[in-house]
Amino acid sequence: xxxxxxxxxxxxxxxxxxxxxxxxxxxxxxxxxxxxxxxxxxxxxxxxxxxxxxxxxxxxxxxxxxxxxxxxxxxxxxxxxxxxxxxxxxxxxxxxxxxxxxxxxxxxxxxxxxxxxxxxxxxxxxxxxxxxxxxxxxxxxxxxxxxxxxxxxxxxxxxxxxxxxxxxxxxxxxxxxxxxxxxxxxxxxxxxxxxxxxxxxxxxxxxxxxxxxxxxxxxxxxxxxxxxxxxxxxxxxxxxxxxxxxxxxxxxxxxxxxxxxxxxxxxxxxxxxxxxxxxxxxxxxxxxxxxxxxxxxxxxxxxxxxxxxxxxxxxxx
Numbered sequence: 682x683x684x685x686x687x688x689x690x691x692x693x694x695x696x697x698x699x700x701x702x703x704x705x706x707x708x709x710x711x712x713x714x715x716x717x718x719x720x721x722x723x724x725x726x727x728x729x730x731x732x733x734x735x736x737x738x739x740x741x742x743x744x745x746x747x748x749x750x751x752x753x754x755x756x757x758x759x760x761x762x763x764x765x766x767x768x769x770x771x772x773x774x775x776x777x778x779x780x781x782x783x784x785x786x787x788x789x790x791x792x793x794x795x796x797x798x799x800x801x802x803x804x805x806x807x808x809x810x811x812x813x814x815x816x817x818x819x820x821x822x823x824x825x826x827x828x829x830x831x832x833x834x835x836x837x838x839x840x841x842x843x844x845x846x847x848x849x850x851x852x853x854x855x856x857x858x859x860x861x862x863x864x865x866x867x868x869x870x871x872x873x874x875x876x877x878x879x880x881x882x883x884x885x886x887x888x889x890x891x892x893x894x895x896x897x898x899x900x901x902x903x904x905x906x907x908x909x910x911x912x913x914x915x916x917x918x919x920x921x922x923x924x925x926x927x928x929x930x931x932x933x934x935x936x937x938x939x940x941x942x943x944x945x946x947x948x949x950x951x952x953x954x955x956x957x958x959x960x961x962x963x964x965x966x967x968x969x970x971x972x973x974x975x976x977x978x979x980x981x982x983x984x985x986x987x988x989x990x991x992x993x994x995x996x997x998x
Contacts, residue, residue, distance in 0.1 A: 695742065696721050702969060703745045709808035709879075710753065717748035724748075728924055737979075738928030744970045746923040758919055758943040759810050759854040790904050795950040795961055796911055799826040801834045803974030805967035807879040813855035814840040815965035816913040816945030817992070821869070821891060823911030823949060824995045833997065835891055836875035843867070843884035851881030857913040857945055857990045861896035864992075868892050894994025903960070903989045904951055911949045912991040914962065915942035916983045925971050929959050935983035942984045949975075960985055 696718050700707070707717050724747045728740040741747075746754060800823050806815055814837040822833050841851055844863040849855030868889035875887050899906035906912050916922065917935040936942070950961035958980040968974045978985045 740924035741926030793952040806965040809852035812945045817857045817860035819947035834872040836870040838877045842882040899989035906991045918944040930978040937984040939988040
């Protein structure tokens with residue numbers, strides 16, 4: 682009896698720690714403390730059982746979404762907006778010239794690339810469905826950080842507030858191709874001039890400092906593109922990815938069709954585990970998710986390599 686009461690007390694204490702860290706996000710989604718505690722207990726049971734089994738990755742009860750139920754999570758991850766993606770690629774890659782093999786790095790690819798130390802601090806998109814902005818802008822930041830040996834931080838909020846006429850929908854989802862098309866014609870501000878507000882907001886006029894010359898799909902040659910620097914990627918994350926904490930993500934109960942991917946992030950490298958290719962992925966769910974905001978995802982899993990996009994000719998002025 683004493684052990685049972687102690688166990689209940691420990692679970693309660695763990696939930697209070699979780700709620701202290703993530704109550705703002707829960708409140709923004711209209712989830713009460715009582716409801717989140719019930720969700721937390723149910724999800725912790727699932728996570729503990731999963732971690733006892735033989736899997737290539739682990740889950741954690743400390744990730745932001747453990748207080749959410751599965752139906753709520755499905756509602757959160759809005760399918761990315763698709764406006765005939767093939768035509769976008771052909772029309773806009775390299776300013777209207779269809780991509781050819783001349784544009785791809787040839788020769789032997791390195792076995793391991795890791796740009797995490799060149800990236801700015803992990804961000805948290807909060808309750809705004811603005812992942813398309815964090816994935817696209819994050820890739821530009823990473824490429825300029827590599828080029829200039831700096832830690833640049835550019836404005837996701839500008840993209841969220843100002844790119845609707847290019848096909849995006851503020852805090853209700855968007856697409857990397859639309860972001861890069863917008864930046865091609867408008868340039869990009871730095872974060873301190875146009876800080877993130879977690880709302881769609883109203884487009885403001887501020888100083889712009891960043892240009893790109895072009896963007897292109899990396900489908901079929903993602904490693905080649907990563908040799909040049911970080912790239913934008915998308916995945917279907919309506920499954921166990923929400924609770925991921927470490928290891929090599931290998932979920933198969935998900936979709937790899939580009940038309941059903943629902944969350945954009947940044948690929949910042951790749952490597953091999955026992956001869957199996959994996960990608961290093963930077964998320965925008967804060968530092969408490971994954972490995973301080975990062976994940977290892979095996980190639981072919983949940984669409985991680987189905988729709989990668991890279992910005993080219995990034996410059997700051």
